[in-house]
Amino acid sequence: MSSGLRIGMVCPYVWDVPGGVRSHVADLSAELRLRGHFVDILAPLDDESPVAHEVTNGGKPIAVRYNGSIARLNFGLRATRQARRWIQEGNFDLIHVHEPVAPGLSLLSIWVADGPIVATWHSSNPHSRILASVNRLAQTAMEKISGRIAVSEDARRTLVAHVGGDAVLIPNGVRLQSFHAPGAHPAFNTPGHSLLFLGRLDESRKGLAVLLDAMPAIIAGDPLAHLYVAGPGEVDEIRDELAPEIRDHITFLGLVSEAEKAQALHTADVYIAPNTGAESFGIVLIEAMAAGTAVLAADLPAFARVLHDGKAGQLFANENSAALADAALALLADPAERARLVAAGSDRVRRFDWDVVVDDVLAVYESVTASGEQVTADLRGQIIGRFGNSLGQGGR
Amino acid sequence: MNWWLIALVIVVVLVFAWYLSTTAGRLDRLHRRIETSTFALDAQLLRRSSVAIELSVAEVLDPASSELIAETAHDARQSIDADVMQRIAAESALSEVLMQALDDVDEVNLLREDPLAADLLDELSASIRRVELCRRFLNDAVLACGQIHEHRLVRWFRLAGHTPVPTTWEMDDRPPQGLGIIGS
Numbered sequence: 001m002s003s004g005l006r007i008g009m010v011c012p013y014v015w016d017v018p019g020g021v022r023s024h025v026a027d028l029s030a031e032l033r034l035r036g037h038f039v040d041i042l043a044p045l046d047d048e049s050p051v052a053h054e055v056t057n058g059g060k061p062i063a064v065r066y067n068g069s070i071a072r073l074n075f076g077l078r079a080t081r082q083a084r085r086w087i088q089e090g091n092f093d094l095i096h097v098h099e100p101v102a103p104g105l106s107l108l109s110i111w112v113a114d115g116p117i118v119a120t121w122h123s124s125n126p127h128s129r130i131l132a133s134v135n136r137l138a139q140t141a142m143e144k145i146s147g148r149i150a151v152s153e154d155a156r157r158t159l160v161a162h163v164g165g166d167a168v169l170i171p172n173g174v175r176l177q178s179f180h181a182p183g184a185h186p187a188f189n190t191p192g193h194s195l196l197f198l199g200r201l202d203e204s205r206k207g208l209a210v211l212l213d214a215m216p217a218i219i220a221g222d223p224l225a226h227l228y229v230a231g232p233g234e235v236d237e238i239r240d241e242l243a244p245e246i247r248d249h250i251t252f253l254g255l256v257s258e259a260e261k262a263q264a265l266h267t268a269d270v271y272i273a274p275n276t277g278a279e280s281f282g283i284v285l286i287e288a289m290a291a292g293t294a295v296l297a298a299d300l301p302a303f304a305r306v307l308h309d310g311k312a313g314q315l316f317a318n319e320n321s322a323a324l325a326d327a328a329l330a331l332l333a334d335p336a337e338r339a340r341l342v343a344a345g346s347d348r349v350r351r352f353d354w355d356v357v358v359d360d361v362l363a364v365y366e367s368v369t370a371s372g373e374q375v376t377a378d379l380r381g382q383i384i385g386r387f388g389n390s391l392g393q394g395g396r
Numbered sequence: 397m398n399w400w401l402i403a404l405v406i407v408v409v410l411v412f413a414w415y416l417s418t419t420a421g422r423l424d425r426l427h428r429r430i431e432t433s434t435f436a437l438d439a440q441l442l443r444r445s446s447v448a449i450e451l452s453v454a455e456v457l458d459p460a461s462s463e464l465i466a467e468t469a470h471d472a473r474q475s476i477d478a479d480v481m482q483r484i485a486a487e488s489a490l491s492e493v494l495m496q497a498l499d500d501v502d503e504v505n506l507l508r509e510d511p512l513a514a515d516l517l518d519e520l521s522a523s524i525r526r527v528e529l530c531r532r533f534l535n536d537a538v539l540a541c542g543q544i545h546e547h548r549l550v551r552w553f554r555l556a557g558h559t560p561v562p563t564t565w566e567m568d569d570r571p572p573q574g575l576g577i578i579g580s
Contacts, residue, residue, distance in 0.1 A: 114425075116432075140422055143540050146429055147533050164543075165536040168529055363522070367529045370436035 004036045005365060008087070008095035008375065012104035014061050014072050015043040015054075021098050021122050024151075024172055026054075031173070031358045042086050042105055044074050056086055058105045066103065073104035084112040084377050092375040094118060094365055100145065101138065101163070110141045115375035116368040118147040121155045121167060139163075144378075146368040149361070152281050153305055170361060172281055173354035179290035182262035185228075187253055192224020193332045196268035196293070198261065198284055199275070201233025207274030207298065208238075210321050215246040217325035222332050225249065230256045230264055265291035269338065270331050273297035276319050282306045285313065286352045289345030294338040296327055312348035313341055419544065420555045426541040430562055433534035437565065440530050441487055442476075444523040445469040447516060448490060456513040461497035468493045480563070488568035494524075495572045504574035521575045528569045535564040 011025040022043075029039040041054065044061040059079050061072035074082075083105060087095070094116035097106035101121075110117055148167035150156035156167050188194055195218075199206035208229065218225050230253040239247065256264060265271055271288040275298055285306045288295050295313030297303040307313035314331060317323040331338060350356060451457065452466035468490040475486035498504055498517075508514040544550055545561045 140418075143422060143426060146432065146537070147529070148536065165539055166532060168532050360525070363526050364529055367436045367440075367526060367533060368432070370439060370530075371432040373432070 004038055005093045005369070006038045006091060007032060007040070007365070008090045008092040008109070009039050009041045010058075010095065010097040010106045010109045011041060011043040011055075012073060012097075012099050012102045012106040013044070014046055015041075016046045020172075024120075024122070025098055027173060027175065027354060028358070028361065031354050032361075035358065035362070040086075040090055040092075042083070042109065044072070044105060058082060058086075061104070064103075071102070073102060075103055075108065079105065080108050080112060083108040087113045087375060088377045090375070094369055095375050096120070096365075098122060100142070107138065107141060110144050111137075112378055113375050114144070114378040115373050116147075116365075117145050117375070118149065118364055118368055119145045120149040120151060120170075121159045122151050123155060123158065147364045149364060152302065154302060168364065170357060170364070171352050172283060173357035174283060174286045174290065174349070174352045176290045176349060176353045178258065179262045179265065179287055182259065182266050182291065185260065185263035185267040187251065188228060188264070188267045190224070190226035190251075192226060193222060193269045194267065195225060195227045195328065195332075196264055196271045197227065197229045197231070197274070198264070198271070199231045201229065201231050201235065201238055205276050206231075207276045207319070210274040210276065210298075210319055210324060211272055212238075212242065212246075212250075213321035214325040214328065215249065216243065217322065218328050219246055219249050221325070221329040225332060226251065228253055228264060228268065230254070230261065261287070262291055265293050268293050270294050270296050270328060272324070272328065273303065274324060275300060275303070286349050289313065289342075289349045292342050292346065294331060294341040295345060296324070296331055306348075308344075308348055312344045416549070416553055416555065419547070419550060423541065423544055423550070423555055426537055426544065427559060429537040430534065430541060433530055433537055437527065437530035437534055438476075440523055440526040441472070444520070444527055445472040445487075445490060447520045447523055448494065449473075451513075451516045451520060454512060454516060456507055456510060456516070457497060461493075464493045465490075465497060480565075484565065484567045491568045491570060494520075495570060498572035498574040500574050501576055504572075504576075517575065521571075524569070524571045524575065528571070531565050531567065531569055538562045538564045 009025055009029050011022055013019055013021055015022060025041060025043070029041055032039050040056055042058045043055045044059060045055065045057045046060060059074050059082055061074050062076075063070050063072050065071075066073065087109065092115075095109060095113055096118040097109050098120045099122050100106045100110060100119040106119070110119070142163050148159065148165065149170045150159055150167040151170065151172050153169065156169055159165075159167050197208060197211055199208070201208055211227070215227060218227075227250045229250060232255040235252045235254065239250075239252065242250065253260075253264065265288045271285075271293045273282070273285055273288075273295065277300065282297075282300075282303050285295055285297060285303060289312060295307060297307060297313060297315055298318040299315040300318060304310065304315055307315060314327055316327040331341075446469075448465050448469035452462040452469065455462070457465070468486070472483075472486045472490045475483040478486075504517065508517060542561055549555070
């Protein structure tokens with residue numbers, strides 16, 4: 001691929017609101033632009049906000065129930081017309097849509113386009129009723145996708161179960177550079193070993209409670225150990241409920257910036273991820289490994305995969321505080337094992353570096369654009385076009 | 397004469413014609429996807445066997461591996477005009493030899509110290525990954541196409557014309573461990 005590609009990127013979720021898919025699209029597009037490719041992003045916008053110049057406005061989304069929660073998506077005749085005009089004027093070599101089954105701009109773009117189409121599946125919702133009942137029209141749209149990507153093994157299983165076929169696995173990228181040698185975090189001022197927790201304090205699936213229950217045993221085994229807790233939540237409420245013997249062994253850092261997060265990960269001896277479920281990827285584990293910290297995580301399937309089945313970080317039985325305490329104490333007492341995990345971790349995360357991920361995405365682009373065909377508007381989506389098409393086929 | 401009945405028949409015929417035309421359209425599109433993917437896979441397999449031959453004559457590997465890679469890569473190139481099953485067998489044999497020859501990360505990293513070898517190994521890795529991607533995309537299209545082909549109406553109305561039901565490309569494309577490509 002010597003010359004730059006013209007890529008049409010579609011994000012179905014509103015651009016003004018932060019989110020996993022949105023930041024993936026933004027980062028991927030930025031990396032592709034750095035490599036000299038042209039990327040135009042089509043995304044819903046709430047209003048003509050300052051970010052408007054970054055993306056092509058796909059219109060104002062409408063709140064609907066989708067996938068068990070309220071999602072804001074674009075559909076209807078106007079949205080379809082908007083997507084079609086974007087395809088017609090874009091002159092793209094390929095379009096890359098994200099979360100193609102969500103009934104929004106991604107699905108519509110596939111519907112109105114003809115030519116090389118790449119789609120990335122992000123979510124893993126095995127029980128989604130809507131995904132399970134992909135109708136004939138959506139199925140027809142899925143058939144148009146030439147290259148399917150899943151960001152995780154769970155996302156891939158969701159795709160296989162609901163749409164059939166298979167996908168290639170290309171993980172989410174992480175900007176590893178910002179985690180290399182970020183410097184020490186100033187709040188880490190205790191003399192002994194330090195443990196770190198990251199995440200919302202009041203969200204039970206982040207598992208802070210599991211870790212706090214393990215703390216008395218950890219302190220008993222390693223009296224100088226100290227836990228640093230970074231994340232938003234009602235700090236005072238939690239501190240009041242702590243047993244007095246562990247209260248002095250815990251420091252709450254509150255909400256931290258990206259830079260502070262990197263520093264905290266870098267400074268801690270062990271990063272602990274006691275999450276109890278509903279994690280499909282585990283980006284923070286990758287960030288911890290990139291920052292050079294030994295990782296101890298609950299044995300969720302997604303975490304086990306990121307940690308290479310325990311080779312790049314240790315796993316403990318999910319929701320088991322005693323197992324957590326044992327594993328943490330063993331790790332704190334064994335600097336050689338920690339150093340081994342840090343080395344294995346920094347090797348492991350290379351796979352998730354945006355540089356490597358973008359290489360792989362470009363390999364997909366190369367595979368689907370091999371014939372040199374460009375993206376055009378699919379007139380089958382319009383009544384008139386459909387007639388023209390029928391005639392064309394009759395004449396063959 | 398019952399005009400209502402005639403009108404109804406006309407509507408049914410029109411809807412049926414529309415259905416047939418869209419199904420034919422879907423088939424047509426899938427056949428184009430299969431063509432594109434086959435073309436892409438073909439190009440990457442050729443690229444892979446070319447790099448393999450270059451690697452075998454670059455005197456960076458041991459003589460036994462070099463000889464086996466040269467021979468299987470040559471067979472793979474010769475099989476281009478042979479029938480599909482023969483070609484798949486030849487390409488799979490090349491995959492297996494590469495897997496054996498480049499099975500150790502540390503050894504491969506040592507080879508990479510030679511800039512020429514590093515270039516060839518990068519090129520080989522790139523083509524191996526792309527063979528895997530193209531094959532996956534081709535098989536996806538073939539499976540989707542097969543489902544429509546099986547449809548009764550498609551067979552009765554010969555919507556697929558005389559194009560045969562395409563077959564999936566079942567070859568061994570596992571990457572050599574030593575190249576550090578994480579397959580999917």
